[in-house]
């Protein structure tokens with residue numbers, strides 16, 4: 001299939017633009033300087049005056065809970081906490097006091113996060129006061145190789161992590177703690193939730209966390225990102241000064257990535273929490289290997305997938321405008337928590353309404369698209385919307401906030417997400433969109449359509465006395481039943497969807513139109 005797409009891309013792009021060829025390497029936005037220090041540390045520098053007198057700094061470490069040994073479960077996350085507990089140049093609480101003094105949110109999990117595959121430190125520095133920037137770089141450098149890990153600080157942090165493990169960061173977090181091991185069944189991800197294992201947090205030897213820090217916080221796995229009101233020369237000088245002396249420890253273990261095997265059967269989990277307020281359900285297909293695009297041809301393939309997602313979301317949104325809608329919000333995605341993998345998933349939120357009904361409606365729409373695909377009119381509208389959106393972004397290209405660029409560069413470092421820049425993206429949209437065919441978009445389902453096994457999770461508040469929630473078997477049955485449904489193809493409404501939105505009581509008008517047909 002890929003080969004066919006590539007040929008098609010070559011053909012269409014050659015008539016649309018002489019400069020866009022499928023095999024061309026995607027360029028890097030010339031406005032960002034990407035470089036590597038001799039020790040392997042990567043840096044991204046981009047001057048940007050939105051806003052003025054502010055520089056966004058990030059230390060991105062390409063390690064997370066996946067790299068923990070069995071005896072270290074939870075210590076990638078705890079290492080992130082320890083960064084705020086004292087470093088060579090900032091004694092305990094000094095970093096937090098400094099962050100407070102410059103008016104940025106402070107503390108672990110606010111200025112940093114740890115996931116399966118990465119740990120990211122976030123430092124927005126207002127540069128109106130002399131010395132702030134230098135201090136910011138001092139802190140970033142200390143996080144990279146000078147965290148002190150004093151015995152007493154480690155002991156005190158155990159209780160804080162255990163409390164976080166017990167309470168989570170709210171109802172959703174607590175429910176995900178039950179869901180994720182099932183979502184990642186048969187994968188290392190299932191045993192490596194970043195929060196770790198309470199028994200290990202209580203009893204690990206301090207050297208275990210020091211060893212994690214020493215092994216995985218190494219310059220070849222790091223990127224420093226500097227975006228904001230600063231000259232590239234100054235930024236480069238500061239990066240070299242602060243990170244040039246870092247060294248990779250001898251005999252390092254390679255950074256590896258976990259496999260994500262397909263589901264062996266269909267299953268479901270219903271997680272509840274006293275403090276949850278809304279019901280939701282998610283339908284997940286097995287993950288498949290997928291690399292970020294490096295060529296124009298692969299970029300085009302991503303564009304086709306993006307259009308598929310927006311068409312699917314448009315249909316789900318249309319359902320929410322009906323009278324008595326089966327759900328209040330729905331969407332699909334090709335993302336995944338696992339590095340180098342994508343997975344098709346679909347999601348609905350039903351508020352306080354019937355989650356089984358919502359899941360059934362979602363299943364039906366996914367099955368309808370698998371069977372009949374989309375219509376030419378839908379594709380036309382989606383192409384126009386996409387082009388308009390990119391055009392708007394291009395028109396606003398001088399107003400992009402530094403924090404948005406930073407996110408792109410974090411993605412580029414960790415997953416090689418392309419960063420061609422808005423000028424190029426606009427150019428690609430203009431030359432590639434017209435050639436994208438309905439067959440190609442409908443063919444996006446090929447990666448998941450024949451997959452029998454799915455994982456379903458639902459979450460929400462505990463049922464009221466006397467009420468009951470659908471069983472896990474019920475949820476599986478709803479989804480399994482999808483392939484047996486007698487479905488009809490989607491029909492274009494007579495009234496333009498945009499027009500409808502502007503009318504009061506749109507649902508009622510829509511249903512009377514339907515009756516007339």
Ligand SMILES: [Zn+2]
Pocket residue numbers: 077081108109164
């Ligand atoms: Zn935390």
